[in-house]
Amino acid sequence: MPGIRFYLSVPLLFTAALLNGCQSEQNNIDIPSSYEELLAVSHQELALLTWIDPGTGEVITESELPFPAADMVYIASLDEIILSSQEDSSLYILEPDSGEIEPAFDAANGSISELYYAEEINRLFTADTERDTLTMFELDRSLHTSDHQTIAAGAHPNSLTYAEETDRLYLLNVYDNEMQSFSLDPFESAASAEVNQRPEGLTAVENHLYIGGHGAGEQLNEHIYIHSLGSNEQIKEIPAGLMPVDFSYHPGFESIFILSHGSHELYQLNSSTFEIEKSADLPFNPYYSLMTEDTLFISTLDGNQVIFLDPESVTVEQAVDVPAQPYAMIYLEGTN
Numbered sequence: 001m002p003g004i005r006f007y008l009s010v011p012l013l014f015t016a017a018l019l020n021g022c023q024s025e026q027n028n029i030d031i032p033s034s035y036e037e038l039l040a041v042s043h044q045e046l047a048l049l050t051w052i053d054p055g056t057g058e059v060i061t062e063s064e065l066p067f068p069a070a071d072m073v074y075i076a077s078l079d080e081i082i083l084s085s086q087e088d089s090s091l092y093i094l095e096p097d098s099g100e101i102e103p104a105f106d107a108a109n110g111s112i113s114e115l116y117y118a119e120e121i122n123r124l125f126t127a128d129t130e131r132d133t134l135t136m137f138e139l140d141r142s143l144h145t146s147d148h149q150t151i152a153a154g155a156h157p158n159s160l161t162y163a164e165e166t167d168r169l170y171l172l173n174v175y176d177n178e179m180q181s182f183s184l185d186p187f188e189s190a191a192s193a194e195v196n197q198r199p200e201g202l203t204a205v206e207n208h209l210y211i212g213g214h215g216a217g218e219q220l221n222e223h224i225y226i227h228s229l230g231s232n233e234q235i236k237e238i239p240a241g242l243m244p245v246d247f248s249y250h251p252g253f254e255s256i257f258i259l260s261h262g263s264h265e266l267y268q269l270n271s272s273t274f275e276i277e278k279s280a281d282l283p284f285n286p287y288y289s290l291m292t293e294d295t296l297f298i299s300t301l302d303g304n305q306v307i308f309l310d311p312e313s314v315t316v317e318q319a320v321d322v323p324a325q326p327y328a329m330i331y332l333e334g335t336n
Helices: none
Strands: 037-043 048-053 060-065 069-077 082-087 090-094 103-107 114-118 121-126 132-137 148-152 157-163 166-171 178-184 187-194 199-205 208-213 223-226 234-239 244-250 255-260 265-270 275-283 286-291 297-298 307-308 315-321 326-333
Touching: 069 114, 069 326, 082 114, 090 114, 090 223, 114 157, 121 223, 132 166, 148 187, 157 244, 166 199, 166 208, 199 255, 208 297, 255 286, 297 326, 307 326
Parallel strands: 157 199, 199 244, 208 244
Antiparallel strands: 037 048, 037 326, 048 060, 069 082, 082 090, 090 103, 114 121, 121 132, 132 148, 157 166, 166 178, 178 187, 199 208, 208 223, 223 234, 244 255, 255 265, 265 275, 286 297, 297 307, 307 315
């Protein structure tokens, strides 16, 4: 699962025709154009992207993909949408200006389930749960030709986050109950620490790491765990619903928003006091969140909705019905 979700303000360079159906045979899809902003939503078992106008909550169109997407990110500096596939071991580029989808990287019989873009350093990281590896791409040019390095990780690498304070990447290994940190130059494992059972959900804010997870067996997890960036040691655990697995951070409110998919709740945690300040009930099985300056978008995997939530009042403003199992999201702001 993804960790922290950052607000991206980028130009929409979409010139593809609007609402003209799908051309999946040529690996091209039509993408909405002439919108000031767009929210794209993938679906866990459907080869589909749903495009939503964040200003109105209107579903603009549904674009068929050649495959169900496991995860996706938008690379502003390249104007490329990167998708991983649930059906093969490749990464794909979706060109926003043409709607063309083409393979850009083959993980050689792996399974890339987690993408993480560290905008601060313009690097893309991928976790491969089949080969238990981690790959770093230096995105000074298109993903097609970017330099990359692949190294070993622990068992079932999942959540990723980058911390500017240490200039390190952090990774949760689900089956090892382990957190690893990695230096970037050279790209190698730097340290590891034991964490809670079946960890999932990770973000770095200031001098701390925040970790969620499922728990194991009958001991389902009902806490988030705060670790020191300096020592990696756990310093605090905080009750936060059943199975918290996703975090979004809003610096303006000094708030970390926690999705607990087992209890279908959202919690607002003050990052300075470590106090839970507010909470909200959500539709069934929220699993992925995306923060912008004004809105927290939440996809509910089994609720078949995308929630628009006001991060200041922590209230649901709108619930948009979408096709089954909405999951990963990207936000694009245009110039119209």
